[in-house]
Amino acid sequence: xTSDRLARRLGTGDAVVVGLSxxxxxxxxxxxxxxxxxxxxxxxxxLGIAAVIAFxxxxxxxxxxxxxxxxxGTYLFGREVLGxxxxxxxxxxxxxxxxxxxxxxxxxxxxxxxxxxxWPQKAAAAVAVVLLTVATMRGITRTARLAxxxxxxxxxxxxxxxxxxxVGEPSxxxxxxxxxxxxxxxxxxxxxxxxxxxxxxxxTLAEEVRRPEMLGRAILISLxxxxxxxxxxxxxxxxxxGADLATSTAPLSDAVTAAGAAWAEPVVRIGAAAxxxxxLLALLAGVTRTGLAMARERDLPTPLAHxxxxxxxxxxxxxxxxxxxxxxxxxxxxxxxxxxxxxxxxVYYAVANLSALRQPAEQRRWPRALQVLGLAGCLVLAAMxxxxxxxxxLGVLAVGVLGRLVVRRPSVLDG
Numbered sequence: 001x002t003s004d005r006l007a008r009r010l011g012t013g014d015a016v017v018v019g020l021s022x023x024x025x026x027x028x029x030x031x032x033x034x035x036x037x038x039x040x041x042x043x044x045x046x047l048g049i050a051a052v053i054a055f056x057x058x059x060x061x062x063x064x065x066x067x068x069x070x071x072x073g074t075y076l077f078g079r080e081v082l083g084x085x086x087x088x089x090x091x092x093x094x095x096x097x098x099x100x101x102x103x104x105x106x107x108x109x110x111x112x113x114x115x116x117x118x119w120p121q122k123a124a125a126a127v128a129v130v131l132l133t134v135a136t137m138r139g140i141t142r143t144a145r146l147a148x149x150x151x152x153x154x155x156x157x158x159x160x161x162x163x164x165x166x167v168g169e170p171s172x173x174x175x176x177x178x179x180x181x182x183x184x185x186x187x188x189x190x191x192x193x194x195x196x197x198x199x200x201x202x203x204t205l206a207e208e209v210r211r212p213e214m215l216g217r218a219i220l221i222s223l224x225x226x227x228x229x230x231x232x233x234x235x236x237x238x239x240x241x242g243a244d245l246a247t248s249t250a251p252l253s254d255a256v257t258a259a260g261a262a263w264a265e266p267v268v269r270i271g272a273a274a275x276x277x278x279x280l281l282a283l284l285a286g287v288t289r290t291g292l293a294m295a296r297e298r299d300l301p302t303p304l305a306h307x308x309x310x311x312x313x314x315x316x317x318x319x320x321x322x323x324x325x326x327x328x329x330x331x332x333x334x335x336x337x338x339x340x341x342x343x344x345x346x347v348y349y350a351v352a353n354l355s356a357l358r359q360p361a362e363q364r365r366w367p368r369a370l371q372v373l374g375l376a377g378c379l380v381l382a383a384m385x386x387x388x389x390x391x392x393x394l395g396v397l398a399v400g401v402l403g404r405l406v407v408r409r410p411s412v413l414d415g
Contacts, residue, residue: 017148018285019222021278023196024154028233029252029272030108031195034335036238037246039188041176046188047234051227053189053381054196056374057349058219059366060356065219067363074352075290079297081355090351091294092400096393097344098287099321101194102129102280103328104337109276111334112250112269125329128277129284133322136284137308137315150278157271158233161252164261165236173242173258186384193381194342195230196223284325288317299404339389346382347397350375 032043039046064077075091103125110125111117179185233252237245240255248254252272256264292314295304308315328337353374356366383390 014148015218016222016225017151018282019218020225021151021154021275021282023222023226024151024158024229024275024279028158028195028230029112029275030104030334030338031192032234032237033245033248033251034338035188035191036176038179038191039185040179040246042179042185043176043188043238044231044234046185047192047230049186049189049377050192050196050381051230053193053349053374053377054223056370056377057352058223060349060353060371060374062219063356063359063363063365064352066365067359073286073290073293074348074355075293075299077355078351081358082351084297084299086351086355087297088294088299088404089397089401090348091290091299093344093347093351093397094290095287095294095300095344096396096400097341097348098197098283098290099324100328100332100337100341100344101197102283102287102321102325103332104194104334104341105276105280105283106325106329107334107337109273109280110329112253112272112276115250115269122330126326128280129322129325129329132277132281132284133318135281136288137313137318150274150281154271154275154278157268157274158229158252160264160271161256161268162232162236164256164264165240165259167259169260173240173244175242176238176245177243183384186381187386190342190346190381190385191338193346194338196226197341197345284318284321288314288321291317291321298408336388336392339386340392343382343385343389343393344396346378346385347393350378350382353378 035046036043061074061077064074064081068076068080073090073094075087075094077087078090079087106125106129107121109128110121114121114124179188237251237255240258241248241251244254244258245251250269250272253265253268256262256268291300291304292307294300295302295317304314304317304320306316307313353371357368357371357375382393385393
């Protein structure tokens with residue numbers, strides 16, 4: 001008889017690597033340009049707001065994960081603390097938001113690896129999804145090991161880009177313009193939040209770490225490292241590109257070229273592609289853990305709860321996710337994917353903060369004020385995202401809620 005439980009094989013370092021791989025690939029290579037287009041010279045104000053809200057979300061997630069160390073993240077926390085319907089909203093928001101994130105990372109990888117656009121670029125994104133889906137099905141320790149290698153390559157390339165842009169002399173770029181309103185700054189913060197969501201993957205792997213108490217440490221370490229790195233890279237991009245940052249599709253490679261180091265541009269492209277693969281790998285692993293937890297509770301089709309008896313991973317959920325992401329990369333636009341992803345994940349973290357706020361005193365490790373700030377911040381940033389992202393997000397959330405009402409009609413009153 002086989003177990004449907006996941007193996008506890010990850011240490012603190014493994015968990016930090018999974019979170020950093022997701023955040024660094026997302027933030028450095030995908031989020032700065034649309035955020036600069038929204039906030040202009042107030043880009044770093046938006047980054048600061050996103051970092052504060054991310055910190056609130058991180059400590060809420062850590063506090064909850066320490067008490068509920070099982071796969072599923074806020075889907076599980078919401079169910080345990082607030083009730084089944086809250087858990088479903090969080091889980092559904094996470095699944096749809098992070099599926100869009102997977103597509104965004106695959107498309108960003110292809111933009112750096114296959115310049116020029118068109119179907120060759122889309123095909124490269126789809127192939128990356130297929131190959132990394134196969135990798136995640138070989139076991140969580142192999143996933144973490146591959147993520148560690150990709151993260152090391154990413155750090156090396158980012159260091160090269162930072163050195164080149166700091167010593168080079170860009171050709172007097174036009175400065176970023178001032179934002180039109182405070183709403184633009186908040187919209188930039190919402191888009192940059194996409195860059196900070198990687199630590200969510202740590203909480204969803206709670207059933208696979210050796211000791212649950214290590215979760216909080218791993219989340220805070222990965223978030224702290226990411227914040228420092230984002231500030232450094234953001235300063236380098238603004239210095240090298242100025243107003244051109246807002247329209248760049250490959251900001252880091254454009255920055256080293258503007259700094260007079262065209263020789264480094266191919267190296268940066270390769271590093272960017274590696275970073276995006278690392279982010280995609282971590283995303284694919286994390287989303288399926290929430291899907292596994294939802295399938296166990298019949299909030300997603302129960303066949304998705306199957307765990308491979310050899311590699312101890314949710315194999316059917318992994319295949320389903322891979323297929324969904326392939327469809328998205330062949331049909332959607334990168335900037336729209338980022339906005340939609342941010343909306344879904346902000347809903348997820350709003351439930352996380354509300355759940356942490358409702359925990360009893362003996363389970364509390366952080367002041368309630370942080371959860372209040374996190375909850376309010378998530379709701380405000382979600383509302384300030386581009387209108388198309390907000391409307392699409394609300395529509396897909398409504399479809400999920402209606403689907404649960406129909407499928408679980410006899411037990412609607414239990415939530």
